[in-house]
Amino acid sequence: MRTSGLTELEAVLAVARHRSFRAAATELDVSTSALSHAVSALEARIGARLFNRTTRSVALSEAGAQFVESIAPALSSIREAMEQAGNYGDVPTGTLRINSAVGAVKQAMPLFLEYMRRYPDMKVDIVTEGKLIDIVLEGFDAGIRLTESVPQDMIAIPLGLPLRLLVLGSPEYFSRHPVPQTPMDLLNHRCIRLRLPSGRIYHWEFERHGESYEIDVPGVLTLDESTLMLEAARAGLGLAYGSQWSAAADLAAGTLVPVLEEWTPPYGGLSLYYPGRRHVPAGLRALIELIRERSGQGL
Structure with missing residues (x-):
């Protein structure tokens, strides 16, 4: 102990x-x-x-x-005060605990790999879960979430990873169904619905020239994990709504085709966030400095 x-x-x-x-x-x-x-x-x-x-x-x-x-x-x-008192020299040591959504940490993994290479004396403990938690209460040093989801009492450091969601379908699906021309056309399609960690069904979001829609799409399959949604779309079961990053391999191979792209512009991005305290542990400071160093380089 x-x-x-x-x-x-x-x-x-x-x-x-x-x-x-x-x-x-x-x-x-x-x-x-x-x-x-x-x-x-x-x-x-x-x-x-x-x-x-x-x-x-x-x-x-x-x-x-x-x-x-x-x-x-x-x-x-x-704990933070004791870590500060015990920091001799500039080399971070100890354990850095991070809470993140699964997709977010997958995108940020190159950052953590570089961090571990630079600071071999540091241990990194990453816990992934869908719901947003109180990182202070749960004993984490920092979290990674969509910038818009970061609690207002936290300090947020943008990771420089803009996000874009796409409506995706397989060539086989589009051989049997017309390509949707507007978001409202989705009401006549088979869609793969997403259940959020709260239990709520996610409404697909669209925006163009100041016009926006949130559509409760129809579908016979509901999932709570993005990779499973892409797998189902790849099999021709329906249209999925997923991130461009997670679907990159399918897009390159042509196994999934994006539609309604003019309705899904890039938005926001991910941020590392942590409590706005006076002292920041050395290990977390080192991660923040690395993020700032790599800002604009795609991490």
Whole structure:
């Protein structure tokens, strides 16, 4: 377990993140029994149960949820201060924890490969998930998301990776169906629908000359992962709405054909974001400097 002098608090945050004593113990490199003892000792001292435990699950109690929400930012600041005090020289060391959507980190992977080459003493721990989380509460140093999705209280560093979404279909599909000329034509097509992490079905977005549409497209197949959508489109099951980056190989090979391109201009892009604190850990500072150095080079 981390030797920060705050081991019981670290234990509580780890269990809260993983909803599991075993997974938390693995992260902290201690035995499950030692971790359970640390949490129980803290609960006894403060006189409140922080977790509701069963043989199959671990969940924060109401008191535990309030406790975690209160201590997470403070403990993060303490860790940061200790890292700053322990930074001798200019070579970053330690672990950099990043939270990102899957597609975003795939696009940014060349950046992290260069980062690891430059700073071999750094460890990078990347967790991917669809939903937007509180990176401070969950113990991350930074996140990567669409710039428009970055919380307003965070500092955002653009990654220089503009995005573009395309309507894509296979040549075989278009041999059986007419090519749509306007977004409204999609209402007469078979489309592959996307379910967002929130559970909501994504409405395809279009814009041209100030005219915009959000269309709840029809379809018999709904998926929640972009590579599966492209696979289904490649097989001729319908039209998909995916990023130009993720479909690059299919576009080059001609296995998928873009349509309605004049309605899907490039937009925004991805940003690395982190809490607007006074001190930034050396490892994160090094990543920010690398991003700025490579800005405009496509990362």
